[in-house]
Amino acid sequence: MLEPTRITLARERAGLGTMDLARVMNLDPELIADYELHGAPDALAAPLAAATGFLPGFFKLSPARSIEVQRIFFRTPRRLDGAAKASAAALARCGVELYSLITGCFTLPDTQIPDYTGLDPQQAAARLRLDWNLGCGPIPDLLYVLESRGVRVLCGPVTLSFWEDGQGFIFLSPGQEADTRYRLAHELAHLLLHSALEEGAGCAAEREADLFAASLLLPELSLQLRVSSSLTLVQLLDLQRMFGTPAAVILDCAREAQLLDEDCYRWLMAELALEPAGDIVRATSRVFSIVFPALRVENRMGTTRIAHQLGLGAQQLHELTFGQAFVLLAGGGSNARTRLHAVR
Numbered sequence: 001m002l003e004p005t006r007i008t009l010a011r012e013r014a015g016l017g018t019m020d021l022a023r024v025m026n027l028d029p030e031l032i033a034d035y036e037l038h039g040a041p042d043a044l045a046a047p048l049a050a051a052t053g054f055l056p057g058f059f060k061l062s063p064a065r066s067i068e069v070q071r072i073f074f075r076t077p078r079r080l081d082g083a084a085k086a087s088a089a090a091l092a093r094c095g096v097e098l099y100s101l102i103t104g105c106f107t108l109p110d111t112q113i114p115d116y117t118g119l120d121p122q123q124a125a126a127r128l129r130l131d132w133n134l135g136c137g138p139i140p141d142l143l144y145v146l147e148s149r150g151v152r153v154l155c156g157p158v159t160l161s162f163w164e165d166g167q168g169f170i171f172l173s174p175g176q177e178a179d180t181r182y183r184l185a186h187e188l189a190h191l192l193l194h195s196a197l198e199e200g201a202g203c204a205a206e207r208e209a210d211l212f213a214a215s216l217l218l219p220e221l222s223l224q225l226r227v228s229s230s231l232t233l234v235q236l237l238d239l240q241r242m243f244g245t246p247a248a249v250i251l252d253c254a255r256e257a258q259l260l261d262e263d264c265y266r267w268l269m270a271e272l273a274l275e276p277a278g279d280i281v282r283a284t285s286r287v288f289s290i291v292f293p294a295l296r297v298e299n300r301m302g303t304t305r306i307a308h309q310l311g312l313g314a315q316q317l318h319e320l321t322f323g324q325a326f327v328l329l330a331g332g333g334s335n336a337r338t339r340l341h342a343v344r
Contacts (some may be wrong), residue, residue: 001039002048002059005313008036009064010052013090015083024051056151058311067092067162073190073209075159075173075183085152088158095320096164097155097310102291105299109150111168116192121208124192125215136219142181146170146188147287153184155282155322161187163195176278181244181316185213217245218253228257233271247272288324 011021011032022029040048045056069085072092080088102108114131116124129136132145139293143153156171163169168183168191172183189212194205226239231254240247251268254260260268277288295301303325307317318325 001044002035002042003061003063004039005064005066006059007032007040007048009066009090009093010048010054010058011036012083012086013054013094014052015087017083018053021051030290046243053313053316055308055311055313056261059306061311064093064097067096067164071158072162073187073194073205075186077206079306080158085159088156088160088171091156091320092160092162092164092169094310094312094316095152095156095169095171098306098317098320099152099155099167099169101306101309102180102287105295105301106291108287109148111150111152111191113149113151113168113188113191115195117194117196119193121189121193121212122215124189125212126219128192128216136221137303138222139181140244142188142217142244143172143283144182144286147285151188151191151282153285153287154320159183159187161190163191166337172283174280174282176246178240178244178278178279179246180281180283181217182213182246182249185216186210188216189213202291214245214249214253216242218250220253220257223250223254223257223259227254229259229261229264231260231268232266233268233275234274236268237275282322283320285324288321292321292325 011018014021018032019029022032025032026045026313034290035044040059042060045059048054048059049056067089069082069089072085072089074085074088076084099108103141114128116127119127128134132149134145138141151168151170153170153172155174157173159171159173159175161168161170170184170187170191172180172187175183186209189209190205193208194210213323222243225252226235236250239245239250243250248269251265252261255262255265292303295306303314303317306325307314310317312320314325320335
């Protein structure tokens with residue numbers, strides 16, 4: 001029999017309701033509901049795979065623990081309907097399982113970030129810079145900093161964060177380069193500040209996360225050294241690249257710190273509106289840049305073999321890992337366990 005929780009997970013990841021899946025497979029919806037409770041015949045593995053985009057072997061894996069939508073912080077929660085959130089939660093489970101496979105071959109650091117629950121977001125940002133010895137200047141590679149502290153960062157269509165089994169996870173959607181650090185800092189805020197958040201406090205949490213991200217990436221002292229009411233658009237765009245923070249956020253912070261007068265602020269905002277959108281880019285994980293070549297060389301485990309173990313298509317795995325999991329020849333190999341040291 002096929003594992004019922006896997007059927008539900010695959011259906012939700014594909015963005016399908018029970019009736020949708022029944023229609024695609026030309027089955028009675030009551031049958032689908034029964035399969036998700038008690039399992040399905042093995043003969044349905046291939047049709048289920050074709051309908052959901054997973055491999056047939058996915059439905060024969062061990063039971064999958066769901067990640068409740070209520071435990072996930074979504075970057076844009078109001079823009080996502082229930083199906084989109086369920087799909088993202090299903091992808092989150094796939095990401096957790098990928099990291100379980102990785103930690104079966106490598107020793108990664110556990111997530112080591114402080115609990116700042118109840119702390120003011122600006123105070124939390126200043127304290128984190130002290131605790132992590134980040135100084136008061138730009139943080140060139142925040143993803144590197146997070147991975148060195150054991151945060152698991154993956155790629156997905158929706159930016160989100162959550163805790164699972166004591167580990168912090170962030171999924172980062174492709175976006176403009178200037179926005180990447182800001183979104184990472186925003187999700188870090190949720191992990192630091194909101195692990196004990198009560199359901200229903202989402203809007204306030206989003207505002208706090210934005211305030212934390214701006215304070216972490218744009219310390220007031222750094223702004224004071226670089227911003228005045230003589231700021232030009234060219235200088236502003238240079239600051240955007242330097243701090244990895246959207247120019248509009250820089251302007252808001254500068255105005256809040258009274259470094260810009262209202263006329264300069266409005267003029268620069270108007271000029272920004274005329275600027276073309278930046279290129280969409282993917283981030284680069286240092287963990288994946290080490291893990292996948294090592295798996296190929298030491299364990300003869302290429303992307304195809306890894307994908308089969310997870311029940312994912314090779315392209316799905318490739319996208320989950322910022323495009324860093326190249327399609328390689330699968331093969332046998334040793335079971336040697338390799339130590340992956342924390343990057344610092």
